Amino acid sequence: MIQFRRTLSLTAVALVLGLGACSKQPEPAPSESSDVPTEVVAEPDAARTDAPVAAPEASEAVAADVIPPALRGRWGLVAGDCTGPADVAKGLMTVSAGQLKFYEAVANLTNVKSARADAVTGNFDFSGEGQSWTLQVALTSPDGGKTMVRKDTGPDAAPQPLHYKKCA
Template sequence: MTRTLPLLTLTAALALAACSKQPEAPASTAAPTETEDVFQESPAPVEATEAGEGAAVGMSEIPETIRGRWGLVAADCTSTRGDAKGLLEVSDDQLKFYESVAKLGEIKEAGESRIRATFDYTGEGQSWTNDVVLDVQDDGKTMIRRDYGKDAMPGPLKYTRCA
């Protein structure tokens, strides 16, 4: 019995170790590109337009269709107490949030109702940069925001245009 107990303990420990071992990821032969570092998932390409065929040719501003006040919840649009934490105000060159501002940087893709660009954020004594996709849908009533990069918000955010 005294020889059997250590043998059983060793066998159980080996079995547990084998079950919990993560499979090794295949080794990549290529170095990561800048795009792989910036995006957790690839944003969908902007549909071609007459002027720029989906590229940011000559674009230096956020498209007019995207500009305005957007709320994550209805109260963000109607609050008079300054507590609209989900309010996003989009102008021609910036995104204004509750406690931060994001200045438009390089426009990578743009269309009539969609933009993908780099934004330089400042707020609460900090600075950071994210790539952002803003995509207006539902005849201008809804906007989907997706952030990409090290400090990105996980998952898309759905805003409703304020009346």
């Protein structure tokens, strides 16, 4: 089971890196504040669009047991995750108050370690393809909800953070 998840994690990272290498867009210039792109991915399919959620101000109180509203919604690793058919949107992550949904897996939030308006770290119980595992996941949006960085921690975690763009 551990070998399967490691293989799955490495396959996902390879897919993301491979798709990124195929991009015809020039690399953005590095910035001092973040190396995460800030472009919002447009989604023409209105049937798949979640209503946008306004990001709370940094000073607003954040519920201690849920994912903050600024991090909720649909996020894609590549543009096709937001605009393509569901059967090929393998990098799509849908975030709700207590759950992360992926192409073939679901992760339920079991314990919030820390939360603020633009970030949350917590333990998630994952299940998918007949397997179950637990990871600590940190979700952060360094730019007010345009992009999100996901960093998993644990024995079966992906080796590098994953960078998502908000689906419009």
